[in-house]
Amino acid sequence: MDFNRLFLTCPSLRLARPLHSLFIVAGRTGDSLLSTKLLNLYSRLGDLPSSILVFEHSPAKNVVSWNSMISCYVRHGLFSQAVGCFRRLLATPGIRPDAFTFPVTLKACQDLDVAKNMHSLVFKMGFVWNVFVSASLIHVYSRFGSLGNAEKAFGEMPYRDLGSWNAMVSGFCLNGKAVEALRVFEEMIREEVGMDKVTISSILPVCAQLENLLMGMSIHVHVIKRGLNSDIFVANALIDMYAKLDCLDEARRVFDGMEEKDLITWNSIIAGYEQAGNPSMALKLFDMMKECGIEPDILTLVSLASVVAQLGDNRRGRSVHCYVMRRGWDGDDIVVGNAMVDMYAKLTNIKPAQEVFNRMPAKDVISWNTLIAGYSQNGLANEAIETYEYMEKYEGVAPSQGTLVSVLPACSHVGALQQGMRIHGRSIHIGLEVDVFVATCLVDMYAKCGRLQDAMLLFERVPKRSTGPWNAIIAGHGVHGHGDKALGLFSDMQQEGVKPDQVTFVSLLSACSHAGLVDQGRQCFQIMQTTYGIKPATKHYACMVDLLGRAGQLDAAYKFIKSMSLRPDSGVWGAFLGACRIHGNVEMGALVSNYLFEVDPENVGYYVLLSNMYAKVGKWDGVDEVRALVRRRHLQKTPGWSSIEVNKKVHVFFTGNQTHPLYEKIHKEIGILSAKMKSLGYVPDYSFVLQDVEEDEKEHILTSHSERLAIAFGIISTLPRTPIQIYKNLRVCGDCHNATKFISRITEREIIVRDSNRFHHFKDGSCSCGDYW
């Protein structure tokens, strides 16, 4: 019986067991060499209990037997047993660890102190000379983030091979130190150590992180020259690197050229398409992956969650979630839980997002950020702010950059200045005020909360190399009606060499339109295309139509729409309809509404606009017609609401809302104000009442508009002459606009109303917007 050969070549457990019996019957168990080979046979075939059995019953164990047993434990992930086995080895008389013992034992180390003890033993026994041992030491130190010790071990090596250098490079990669990793890599090249597939698969992610495409490509060339393509680690790293650097075509070429693909290959290419905003291709590849018989893992599902969110596919979203639950991943992985919250939020299903969040057994700061961002993006600004406060106050979680950029837009949205300022304070405290993204959100927040000067002061101190801060401050001036300032900032931006993007031009064009700067607006539209090569999107066209229409050039606006290279969307026609309404052109308005009701039949706002126009000129049959259409299509008016912040709390009022605790007092105040207003010449304009009711009922409806309630509440709950600032989710009603002029005069208060379109500054009986009603 040639046990030696049989043990080395035996392919399955089915054959191994009878072989084992024969081995015992033949009385060869005392042969330590053969026993160890049997142990390794079981280890190779994954039968841990049999490996242990052979080891423990072997009467003669040499150091190789011990080493093999330790390896066997490590192979099965039983690290503490491996270390225990090593300790028994040390305690066994006549046995000394050798150079083979340390690499595998160091792999099993689960704590830094154990590793350090091991290091001193290695040193005492003179094994630092062995490159395998030293590389393991470097690696174990890196695993525990102890890069100083890793570098020391590296520096103390009397002789280094390629593997030692690789250990050092990967040590830095493991700890996210891309710059240092690259430094070591470049040193390797200088010292002519060369590189192999291991070096390359470690350094490619660094190229991605440092956005160094050139280095990545030159490494790719080296890979092809040396025929390293076939290494799956290298190919996977190439795919990932190209995908992260927006070279998806190149990533795909590598992917298509691979004869063997594993889970990581598929995950990398799927994530690439997902990140590039091509969810349908990502989904197609996911299906292909399943066809190849590859089982998805957590990372696949994280990408898939984002894919279905981008596709807006609710049905698939639920099945993704079900899959995650079936595999029990929602219980022990925070990342996948966060991905589920994010997916539901992006699918605008905020309830299930909340439920997943609440059921998560462990949460990190990103879980909170995801929920807060989910609320913000779904218009639930108050929930976003409250969740932020809860997170800080009761959970003691410190906000991160992501938290601030999620919660600040919520403050901007409802005009929560005091809350926003508190968060500003917090960001200074944690040193994030200097972060460009946070600072941009702060600029936006101050501007949208009516503090344009503060926004400007902050803007001055922000690093201005990217478009973000510029876009925010230009838009800020735009909504406040300061078109000239916006244009000035735009030229500053150009002077500083910052290349404007499409968002810049949306802000700029809308700034021109709010300020009535027609010629400048036209010019911007030209510059955008000629100087900056930006193709106008429908948003830009909508701004232009708004600009021309608002200025009374309805014919020009109409011609402009007809000349568009894109199919006009509801935003474009909506802008035109708005212009018709401002200039009382009912015929054109009616014509355009037909387009609108076709492109965007669900948007009730347009029906209301047309109906308002008919009512204004007393065409009641027109009003009835629109109303009937709304009923036939089973549409519901978007509920109007206004918010005001008093004592760091945002109060929200809906139209006709009587549930506020101070409702009686608010109602009384409105009565007092109405009387004073009428004595100064205010006449209610019932054309803004769409309901078909009696006169006095109409007046009641106007005085129950949410903006009126919010203003009255502001008056009774703040000191005299305190400026009042409110936010209204829709366009402010024309009658309320007129009424607010009177209220600002009577109460001697500055009243700032931000509606879905712009700011209205009311002071001494007039409004800054100066137009429209």
Added chain:
DNA sequence: CTAGGGTTAG
């Protein structure tokens, strides 16, 4: 007969 250093995440 036994050994080191490698790729994907919100």
